[in-house]
Amino acid sequence: MLPLRGRLSTSSPFALVWLAMSALASGCAADALPAPEPRVIVLDTADPSDELFASENLVRFDLELSADALQGLEQAPLSFVRGTLRYREHTLADIGVRLKGEASFQELDGKPAFRLKLDEFVSGQRLFGLKRLTLNNDVQDPSSLSQSLAYRLFRGAGMPAPRCNHALLYVNDEYYGLYSNVETEDKAFLLRWFSSDEGNLYEEGGTDLLPGSAAAFELETNEGKNDRSDLEALIAALARATPDDFSETVGQELDLERYVSFAALEALAGGEDGYSYVRGTPNNFRLYRDPETSRFVFLPWGLDRALRPRFEPQLVHDWVPALERYRSVWNTHALVLSGCLASPDCHAAYTQRLRELSLVFENLDLATAARAELELIEAAGRADLRKPADDEYAAHARSMLLEYIAERPVALRAELPAVER
Numbered sequence: 001m002l003p004l005r006g007r008l009s010t011s012s013p014f015a016l017v018w019l020a021m022s023a024l025a026s027g028c029a030a031d032a033l034p035a036p037e038p039r040v041i042v043l044d045t046a047d048p049s050d051e052l053f054a055s056e057n058l059v060r061f062d063l064e065l066s067a068d069a070l071q072g073l074e075q076a077p078l079s080f081v082r083g084t085l086r087y088r089e090h091t092l093a094d095i096g097v098r099l100k101g102e103a104s105f106q107e108l109d110g111k112p113a114f115r116l117k118l119d120e121f122v123s124g125q126r127l128f129g130l131k132r133l134t135l136n137n138d139v140q141d142p143s144s145l146s147q148s149l150a151y152r153l154f155r156g157a158g159m160p161a162p163r164c165n166h167a168l169l170y171v172n173d174e175y176y177g178l179y180s181n182v183e184t185e186d187k188a189f190l191l192r193w194f195s196s197d198e199g200n201l202y203e204e205g206g207t208d209l210l211p212g213s214a215a216a217f218e219l220e221t222n223e224g225k226n227d228r229s230d231l232e233a234l235i236a237a238l239a240r241a242t243p244d245d246f247s248e249t250v251g252q253e254l255d256l257e258r259y260v261s262f263a264a265l266e267a268l269a270g271g272e273d274g275y276s277y278v279r280g281t282p283n284n285f286r287l288y289r290d291p292e293t294s295r296f297v298f299l300p301w302g303l304d305r306a307l308r309p310r311f312e313p314q315l316v317h318d319w320v321p322a323l324e325r326y327r328s329v330w331n332t333h334a335l336v337l338s339g340c341l342a343s344p345d346c347h348a349a350y351t352q353r354l355r356e357l358s359l360v361f362e363n364l365d366l367a368t369a370a371r372a373e374l375e376l377i378e379a380a381g382r383a384d385l386r387k388p389a390d391d392e393y394a395a396h397a398r399s400m401l402l403e404y405i406a407e408r409p410v411a412l413r414a415e416l417p418a419v420e421r
Contacts, residue, residue, distance in 0.1 A: 035175060036168055036380035040088065047192075049128040052087075053163035053183055055148065055369065058376050060168040061135070062086040063097065063114075073099060073108055080120050085127070092127060096120025104139040104304065111177055111386035113137040114169070115184075132184035135169055137177075141304035142389035142397035144381055145373055147180045149366050149401075150269045150306035156364045157357055159261055160193035160288075161300050166377050177384035178377055185286055185299055187221060194297075197221070199289040200230055203301075204275070208282050208335045209235045217287070230289045234296055238335055246343035254336070255295040256346065262298040263337050264353045267329045268361050268408060271306035276337045277327055307366075307408075308400050326411050329354060355416055358409040366405045374398065 038060035043050050052059055062085070065073070069081040080096035096117035099105065106112045116133040119125045127133070138144045147164050154161030162183035169176045183189055190197040198221075205216030214228045214235060234253040241249040247256060263276040272278055275285040275298065284302030289295070309325045332338055340346035382391060389397070 033379075033383040036178075036383050038168055039376065047129070049130050049188075050163075052128060052130070053165050053181065055152075055165050055373065056376070058166055058168065058380065059087070059181060060170070061133070062170045062173075063116075064172060065097065069097065070108065073097070073112075077105075077107065077112070080117060082121060083116075085116060085118070085133075087127060090127060092118055092122075092125055094121040095125065100134070101137070101139070104137060106137060106139060106388075111137045111139065111384075111388060113139075113179075130184075130188055132186050132188075134182045134184045135167060136180040136182055136304060138180055138304065139388050141180065142394050143308075143401045144178060144180065144377060144394065145370050145398065145401055146271075146306045146308065147182060147303050148373060149370060149405075150271075150303040151182070151300070152369065153269055153361060153364060153366065154262075154265050154300050157261060157265055157360050159258065159265060159300075160189075160297065162189065166373070166380070168380055175383065175385075177386045178380040180304070185220075185301060190221075190288060194288070194290050194292065196291040199291045200227070202231060202287045204282055204285050204287075206281050206283065209238050210335065211235060211239050220286075230296075231287070234287075238339060241339055243339075243342045243344070246339050247346050250336070250339065251295075253295060255290070255293060255297050256340075256349075258297050259336060260340065260346070260350045260353045261357065262300070263334075263340070263350065264357045265300070267354060268357060268412060269303065269306040270308065270310065270326070270404070270408065271303060272310065272327065273302060273305045274300065276332055276334045278334065282334060307404050308397070309404055326408065329412060329415050351416055354412060358412050361409045367402055370398070370402060370405065 039056075039058045040051065041054065041056055043054055051057065064084040064086070065081070069083055072079065072081040077099035080098045082094050083097040085092045085095050098115050099107070099112045100115040101113045104113060114135040116135070117131065118127055118133070119131045125131070136147065141147060144166065148166065151161045151164045155163075162185060164180060164182045167179045167181035169179050185201070187197040190201065200219060201221040202217040203220055205213065205218060207213045207216045214231045217228075217231060219226060219228065237250050237253045250256060266274050266276045273284050275282045284300075286299040286301055287296050288299055290297055310327055330341065332341070340350055381387065381394060387394075
């Protein structure tokens with residue numbers, strides 16, 4: 001379990017609430033905790049997959065893996081093995097199961113994250129129209145709330161982003177714990193946001209959009225054709241653009257209106273583990289070239305480190321240097337945002353979008369959503385014996401998340417120039 005280093009400040013009203021919850025949880029720790037119960041409200045919507053991701057639902061997935069499959073995952077965890085998935089009355093045999101994760105990766109004896117490919121061995125196999133499921137282990141999200149709320153922020157601003165809620169996962173009848181159930185960004189996802197799923201979808205390749213970097217990006221659609229000329233055109237446009245013609249030159253290949261919204265939402269959500277405000281190399285994003293506009297759109301991914309301050313001693317390692325509580329919205333080394341900020345018209349558009357989306361953030365009332373989700377998942381989290389963070393640590397992370405939600409829009413607007421009247 002991750003220790004809670006230091007103490008919570010009881011001057012925070014959020015901390016008092018979470019400390020009380022933590023004390024209650026600690027008092028029950030010695031007793032056997034009851035198995036958590038799913039809660040599923042069957043929704044009457046046009047898309048049956050809404051049931052799987054509704055915020056009011058705590059779904060349950062059961063995986064059956066043979067001894068050979070378990071051995072396969074131990075020896076080659078990123079390769080698919082055969083398994084059976086059960087959800088309510090639905091049983092899907094011979095699905096593909098593999099482990100996933102980079103910094104969050106854990107093996108089977110810990111709390112592994114899973115990627116399920118339902119049609120890996122049976123062509124056309126689906127669950128409510130979906131052919132992939134992603135179950136994140138929340139190793140980097142001790143609150144178990146960051147992902148569902150951050151994706152809600154993107155969607156609430158009208159930007160393409162996965163649906164996300166929480167799931168109970170059982171493997172061979174053993175409770176593996178509480179997971180974030182994140183909609184996979186694949187063709188089914190694309191059709192929910194775009195008029196066509198025929199464009200190229202790329203996963204970041206640990207590099208920015210620099211000359212010669214196109215091969216580093218992983219092509220997730222149209223793999224057989226492997227035609228990266230569209231990505232190479234975007235890279236070339238960024239390389240030749242100047243501050244005077246940035247919007248025109250780059251705007252031919254990238255939907256800049258959507259990009260400034262994407263970057264502004266990254267600024268609001270924080271995390272420093274995406275594209276526009278990453279501390280190291282760009283990470284956790286995807287690019288989709290919309291066939292209707294022939295321009296690229298950035299898609300968020302991997303928001304498990306969102307909605308918490310940059311410098312929070314209990315949530316960083318000793319080797320991380322002391323940081324300001326919030327990173328400046330003007331502090332970026334990402335190629336696209338740097339070019340935008342150097343361009344007068346793009347800079348002005350970004351400034352305006354930051355102001356607008358800070359109000360969207362507040363109007364979404366993410367704090368109320370956080371409390372509702374916690375009420376739904378609290379018992380499941382306490383019963384999760386595989387989680388890497390103990391209950392006190394999780395309570396602290398939730399306190400920090402609520403403080404962040406209360407503070408971030410105001411702190412961001414303080415950096416913006418005054419509106420001329």
